[in-house]
Amino acid sequence: GIVGVFGYGGGVIGRYCDQPQQFPGVAHFHTVRVSQPGGKYYTTKYLKDICDLWERRGSGLTNMHGSTGDIVFIGTTTPQLEEIFWELTHNLNQDLGGSGSNLRTPADCIGSSRCEYACYDTQALCYAMTMDYQDELHRPAFPYKFKFKFDGCPNCCVASIARSDMSFIGTWKDDIRIDQKAVQAYIGCELKPNAGAHSGRDWGKFDIAKEVLDLCPTKCM
Numbered sequence: 001g002i003v004g005v006f007g008y009g010g011g012v013i014g015r016y017c018d019q020p021q022q023f024p025g026v027a028h029f030h031t032v033r034v035s036q037p038g039g040k041y042y043t044t045k046y047l048k049d050i051c052d053l054w055e056r057r058g059s060g061l062t063n064m065h066g067s068t069g070d071i072v073f074i075g076t077t078t079p080q081l082e083e084i085f086w087e088l089t090h091n092l093n094q095d096l097g098g099s100g101s102n103l104r105t106p107a108d109c110i111g112s113s114r115c116e117y118a119c120y121d122t123q124a125l126c127y128a129m130t131m132d133y134q135d136e137l138h139r140p141a142f143p144y145k146f147k148f149k150f151d152g153c154p155n156c157c158v159a160s161i162a163r164s165d166m167s168f169i170g171t172w173k174d175d176i177r178i179d180q181k182a183v184q185a186y187i188g189c190e191l192k193p194n195a196g197a198h199s200g201r202d203w204g205k206f207d208i209a210k211e212v213l214d215l216c217p218t219k220c221m
Helices: 044-057 078-091 122-132 134-138 180-187
Strands: 031-034 061-064 071-074 148-151 166-169
Touching: 031 078, 044 061, 044 078, 122 134, 122 148
Parallel strands: 148 166
Antiparallel strands: 031 071, 061 071
């Protein structure tokens, strides 16, 4: 790109105003992409620290998160870029994300860390791929951007199909297992649909064939 940090070709998107004399406050307004943690898990201390950093070194405007998945810092000047990079890597143990014609920062869903639907460890695979492709992430060598995204199941919570070039989606590979007692309890309203989130709404009698079985894409149930 036209501007960046030493040794990296990605992570910073140069933004300049074409009338800097008229608008000196936004003569430079660079965007910095910061690699998000796996599953987008944050501590409150970390969020406070990155916000404090951006208040000192930038405009204070953030985007949590961009389509790529990164934490996006919006608006800073060229002299601040190396300072931001130093503080991120030395004080926050944090790396820049991808930008430009390179591998963009891989993103994943929360996976098996919290979700019962996950069919594989999305965070472990995302971390492994991120480590393996560091050079492609930081030093653009492609004719266009390229994205990995990791969904633990076909619910596609990080929209890997819509928002990536290589989509990883967990699928069940064993025989389908059905707890028939739980099914009967659900039909008989002993178990509250959606953990009670739909209480007070009347959509008529529950039709398991129409609402569950017929919606199975492989007709396995």
